Amino acid sequence: MQNRPAALTMDAVYTKPGYLFRRMQQIAVAIFMEECREFDLTPVQYAALVAIQTHPGIDATRLSAVIAFDRSTLGSVIERLQAKGLIERAASAEDRRVKLLTITKAGAALLRDIVPAVERAQARMLQPLKAADRKTLMTLLSQLVDLNNEASRVPLRAEDALEHLGRAG
Template identity: 45%
Template sequence: MPGHLARRFQQMAVTMFLVEVSEAGFDLTPVQYAALATVQTNPGIDQITLAGLITYDRTTITRVVDRLVQLGLLLRRASTRDRRARELAVTEEGQRTLREITPAVEAAQRMLVRGLTETETAELIRLLRKAIMVSDDLSRAYCSAYQDTQ
């Protein structure tokens, strides 16, 4: 079943990420890394925008940002555009972490597809993107309906 295979592939991706990153001397989760890298690419974004970019709910992203701020990797400051919003920026320590952790993250990604050719890897990525694009709105609707029942 595709759902089972997707879950299994995700388990492997997380495990390989954690092992490689840990061996490189870092203690970041895949979500924390994604948030840090996304803020680096989009300096000054707010938490809601960050949540949308990496497709996480607001509650989870708040905990992720709190942890990255606690680790000294992100700064959270009042927005210059909206007093209610908080802008995010990567600290110098966060930039250093991203530079040093990138080889481990790339190694984990290579391990994940090590049995595939470059062509097969590209095809896998293309098909995953296609499946996600055509089902993303539906998954968000199911997620909202599930949260409403809790």
């Protein structure tokens, strides 16, 4: 009897970290979009815009490392930000393959205006938990993401890891 595998129930899905991470991501995006509706900016576009403002003249490949988004995916994100007039692309003088990204005045203004809505969204995601539990969750999640960094296709390479890199890494 002990060799008979347990019957498969939905708990084979519900209690698994993979399922919970997916659900939480869906919920987080929904809350973000709701709070930021008037700004017409997605979470990914927001992260890219912050990174471009923080690193003026960054190229797409480095941007992908700084926010840990796939380079392929980033192409269309950049295109949309440019179409909205929030960023500009200029050819690099040193490397003709590279296109440098900078934020426009409109982009900087949008970023300034959207921050309160983003803060509200982030707060709402954790709001159902007690303050102490929020802190615990964030600490553990930060650790886990950091320790699993290499498991994703595009590991995060924070800005300090890029600073001393030459144009060709």
